Amino acid sequence: MVEISIGQVLEPVIVGPITRHMLALYCGASGDHNPIHVDSDFAKAAGMGDVFAHGMLSMAFLGRVLTDWVPQENIREFEVRFTAIVRVGDVVTATGKVMSVANGSAELEMHASNQNGEVVIKGRASVVLD
Amino acid sequence: MINRDFIGYTFPPRELDVEKGRLRFFAKAIGQTDPIYGDEEAAKAAGHRSLPVPPTFLWCLRQEKPDPYDYLEFLNIDLAEVLHGGQKFKYHNLCYAGDRLTLVEKIANIYDKKDGQLEFLEEELTVTNQDGLLIAELLTTIVVQHREKPNG
Numbered sequence: 001m002v003e004i005s006i007g008q009v010l011e012p013v014i015v016g017p018i019t020r021h022m023l024a025l026y027c028g029a030s031g032d033h034n035p036i037h038v039d040s041d042f043a044k045a046a047g048m049g050d051v052f053a054h055g056m057l058s059m060a061f062l063g064r065v066l067t068d069w070v071p072q073e074n075i076r077e078f079e080v081r082f083t084a085i086v087r088v089g090d091v092v093t094a095t096g097k098v099m100s101v102a103n104g105s106a107e108l109e110m111h112a113s114n115q116n117g118e119v120v121i122k123g124r125a126s127v128v129l130d
Numbered sequence: 131m132i133n134r135d136f137i138g139y140t141f142p143p144r145e146l147d148v149e150k151g152r153l154r155f156f157a158k159a160i161g162q163t164d165p166i167y168g169d170e171e172a173a174k175a176a177g178h179r180s181l182p183v184p185p186t187f188l189w190c191l192r193q194e195k196p197d198p199y200d201y202l203e204f205l206n207i208d209l210a211e212v213l214h215g216g217q218k219f220k221y222h223n224l225c226y227a228g229d230r231l232t233l234v235e236k237i238a239n240i241y242d243k244k245d246g247q248l249e250f251l252e253e254e255l256t257v258t259n260q261d262g263l264l265i266a267e268l269l270t271t272i273v274v275q276h277r278e279k280p281n282g
Contacts, residue, residue: 015161022159029152029159031193034209046210055214056186060160063185067164072182072224079218079269123216 004106004129008098013064016091016115018053023088026057053086058112058121061094065110069096070127080110080123091115096125104129132205132240132249132274140236141201146194150227153181156190170227181227188225188266189217191233192255201235205251207274215250215273222264230260238269249274 015022020038027038032054035042043051059080066075086092094112101107108125150170157167165172166182173181192198199209225231239252255268 013161025155025159029155030187030190031198032190033193033198034212036210042210056189056217057160059217060162060184060186064160064162064164066185071176072185075185075221077218077220078185079216081216081271082214 004098004101006098006101010065010069010096010098010108012093012095013061013068014091014093015061017089018086018092020051020088023051023053023057026054026060030054030056032056051088053088053090053092055080055082055086055121058082058086058092058094061092062096062110062112062121062123065094065096066108066125066127070129074128074130075125076105076128077126078110078123079125080121082120083122084114084118084120086114086120090120092120094121101129131242131246132207132251134240136205136237137240138237140234143232143234144195145230145232146191148183148191148225148227148229148231150181153183153187153227156184156187160184160186178224179226179228183225183227183229185219185221186217188219188257189255189268189270191231191257192235192268192270201253205237207251207272211274211276213273213275214270216269216271218269220267222266223259225257225259225265231265232258247276249276 023037096108096110099107106127111122113119154168166176234256236254238254242249251272253270257265
């Protein structure tokens with residue numbers, strides 16, 4: 001059984017600075033081949049200025065926060081909204097916080113921020129406690 | 131504007147195989163160092179029957195087709211205007227490398243904000259395994275941003 005207390009902050013996963021190489025690897029590995037994340041010419045023509053990270057890459061970092069803390073089978077719900085774009089050079093810090101514990105499960109607030117403290121992804125997870 | 135008649139449309143089910151090498155590549159790409167996601171022996175020692183599919187990879191499976199954006203073309207949406215707005219997962223059972231999964235996608239909702247400048251497409255995805263076991267339910271929100279482009 002994991003140790004748990006309300007207000008507990010989960011061990012953060014810190015990644016960065018984000019490189020174009022990371023985005024190329026995630027493009028291939030995830031199967032999300034949208035050129036807007038890896039092709040600067042395409043991103044500029046689309047009005048985005050430059051390539052930017054896949055939202056699901058930041059969500060994967062949050063997923064690591066969860067699986068570093070509990071066995072994956074204990075995760076029951078995991079949801080996010082993508083609130084800001086992660087750009088090349090950004091450092092992403094992903095973490096979570098225990099908000100409540102009831103009936104053998106914990107409710108967590110999950111978020112990731114960039115180096116300026118801007119929240120790039122925000123959501124929640126529900127985890128069963130063995 | 132996306133045609134609202136597509137609300138409720140269900141795509142034909144698709145079957146696909148979960149591959150070990152692909153899961154290892156994904157683990158590398160997200161910086162995952164926990165050995166259960168890359169080393170089958172470590173996974174088995176932890177009680178898994180093979181490499182587990184990590185929490186967010188289920189979303190990636192959705193793109194496993196010759197043209198992952200064919201649904202955008204089908205809905206007459208420009209790929210360059212698309213952003214991922216939100217993602218929900220509800221997990222029921224783990225799935226593993228070697229599994230053959232069935233994916234069923236449905237357009238759950240289409241709506242707009244800011245006088246149509248922003249359109250939202252909500253898509254449900256249900257994943258079951260080769261034994262008919264429910265693996266997960268996903269809800270993807272795609273934002274279509276009708277923004278100014280440098281060349282008009």
